Amino acid sequence: MNGIGSGARIRVIGGGLAGPEAALTAARLGVAVDLYEMRPVRQTPAHQTAEFGELVCSNSLKSESPGTAPWVLKQEMRRAGSALLRSADATAVPAGHALAVDRVEFSRHIAEAIAAEPLITVHREEVTTLDPEDGITVVASGPLCSDALSGEVARLTGKDHLAFYDSISPIVDAETIDMDRVYMKARWDKGSADYINCPMNREEYDRFLDALLAAEPAETKEWEKLPYFESCLPIEELARRGRDTLRFGPMKPVGLRDPRTDTNPWAVVQLRKENVRADSYNLVGFQNHLKYADQGRVLRLIPGLENAKFLRWGQIHRNTYIHSPSVLTENLNLRAYPNVFFAGQISGVEGYTESIATGLLAGIYAAAAAKGQMAEPAPRGTALGSLVHYITHAEAKTFQPANITFDLLLPLDEAVRKQVRDKKVRHQMQCDLALEQFDGWWQRLGAPAESERAMAEGVPA
Structure with missing residues (x-):
């Protein structure tokens, strides 16, 4: 995974959570990135600023309690050297068992990380076309994807594979x-x-x-x-x-x-x-x-x-996301157009942490593709792999975006479930197995040096 590929370059669309994570991950792997964000040239109805990683709703990235599904997902991301998890940890505010951030400082920290990365070039302009033959692209435009870009996504995925409303009961x-x-x-x-x-x-x-x-x-x-x-x-x-x-x-x-x-x-x-x-x-x-x-x-x-x-x-509001089970592979790229990757809420996940997680994976997979390689996808037994497995294998007729939950993780063997009655103990066992599988996968990929300590200790790099 290390080393700058000759002429390797990707385009990342979106400056929310998944886009900066994908860009910083790919750059860390030696691939040059053009990062596009349409704000402030064109604002969205939800955002108040033009900052990277703006949190438009809550400031919480969910539970930090060991043995919970959000915790194990974040632990895997930290072991992988997630840039935005590092920013979250650096700007955390007291929030009980949750990881909550000072949203202004969080955005500033991300912006500084991007500015300090020589392989990332920021473009403040709207992307209106997607040419799958023109290099590697990561679409991380979020649920308020512009009309022009939504049209391009619909063209590549088929309009029946694009949803425009999220219904909340x-x-x-x-x-x-x-x-x-x-x-x-x-x-x-x-x-x-x-x-x-x-x-x-x-x-x-x-x-x-x-x-x-x-x-x-x-x-x-x-x-x-x-x-x-x-x-x-x-x-x-x-x-x-x-x-x-x-x-x-x-x-x-x-x-x-x-x-x-x-x-x-x-x-x-x-x-x-x-x-x-x-x-x-x-x-x-x-x-x-x-x-x-x-x-x-x-x-x-x-x-x-x-x-x-x-x-x-109850609510009904616009929330653009692709029908991932029909169009995405486990490497988060389109089956029909392998050069086009998706990350964040447009890929069919819900939540800040989940969006960052798919940005991390898309950055890894897109960077490998830019070097003419194919990265091994995160194993099904990891929290990262379980999240992707859901959005790519969910029942097509009932697919809805999802957060990470224990329902998505690999269940324990029936014999173990019968023997271990305490639910908290079973959940911790699932987490331990997920982290074990993650460590093996990450070593096989060739863990970048700056995240080796994080992988070993389970703390921010």
């Missing part, structure tokens, strides 16, 4: 659900009874529907004025199409006979676990574009949710 605190009014059941009793079902009779359904139709929509920003996709319709739009539309959609009662009364409800709202701890549930298929106050008023008409505390309200 409301999330409710599990402790605030009235369990006396609901029942646990899977549709047609297929699988375990993991869903909470909130049954409605006809009167309750009509009252809910009338309130939904009378609710006020959220204000629409100019950048969100795009037609809804049929697979991502807000519940209020479904309701406007007919009084029974919801009953044949997200509130379908078929196969959900109430075992307490042995009757079929008129309609059912299903709640699905948001995490393995089951301390929160999302309302399945209840994405909407209503004002938060109206959401609270309407959703608390659902039986069992009368006194619910909502941890997140």
Whole structure:
């Protein structure tokens, strides 16, 4: 992995998180990089500055608690010498068990790292074309990819493999659900009874529907004025199409006979676990574009949710990402156009750390390609490999961007799971196995000297 390749050069598009990580990684591997960022020439609706690595939402890169999925992902990234993880560690602020950063200092630290790297040339201009024959390109433009570049991505991937909306269903605190009014059941009793079902009779359904139709929509920003996709319709739009539309959609009662009364409800709202701890549930298929106050008023008409505390309200917003299972390889490049790599949220991952992680991998893979080589992809057993395995092998029909979770990591053998009852111990065992596989892979690649100590100690280089 070391050594400057003769004439080796790549283009990286995007100055958020994945782009700078890919650029700094490739430069560390001896490959010259042209890093493109359209801000401030052209701003996005979400960003406030033109700085590299601007965090537009939270300032947290998730848990630093040993034995958690976000922790093991970051540990692998640190062992690989991740530039942005180094910046995060250098600008960290107290945040309990999470890694949170001073967002201004974080951006400044990244900018200084880029400025100090002689192999990176920064271009402040919008990229509007993608020519897969014109060298190696890493597309890390984020979920607010410009219209022109989105069009180019759609041209290369096929328009059916590009999503323009991310639907977010409301999330409710599990402790605030009235369990006396609901029942646990899977549709047609297929699988375990993991869903909470909130049954409605006809009167309750009509009252809910009338309130939904009378609710006020959220204000629409100019950048969100795009037609809804049929697979991502807000519940209020479904309701406007007919009084029974919801009953044949997200509130379908078929196969959900109430075992307490042995009757079929008129309609059912299903709640699905948001995490393995089951301390929160999302309302399945209840994405909407209503004002938060109206959401609270309407959703608390659902039986069992009368006194619910909502941890997140429903939303529908633009979020451009490719349908990775259909188009990407495990090296994060397009199957049809191997010179084009993807990283960050446009590749189908969610979250700051996950975006940086794919930027790290894309930088490694693109740098190898620029030298006429093919890097071994991160093994399935690592957290890095598990994340990529999900976005490239997920069920095509139900693919949605994902964060790193234990659900994505390789499970332990059944015999081990039966023998080790403590979940925390099992999770730590998964983490240990992931780090072991990472170390072997990283040594096979030829670990760059500056990250050897990080690899050995599991600390920032």
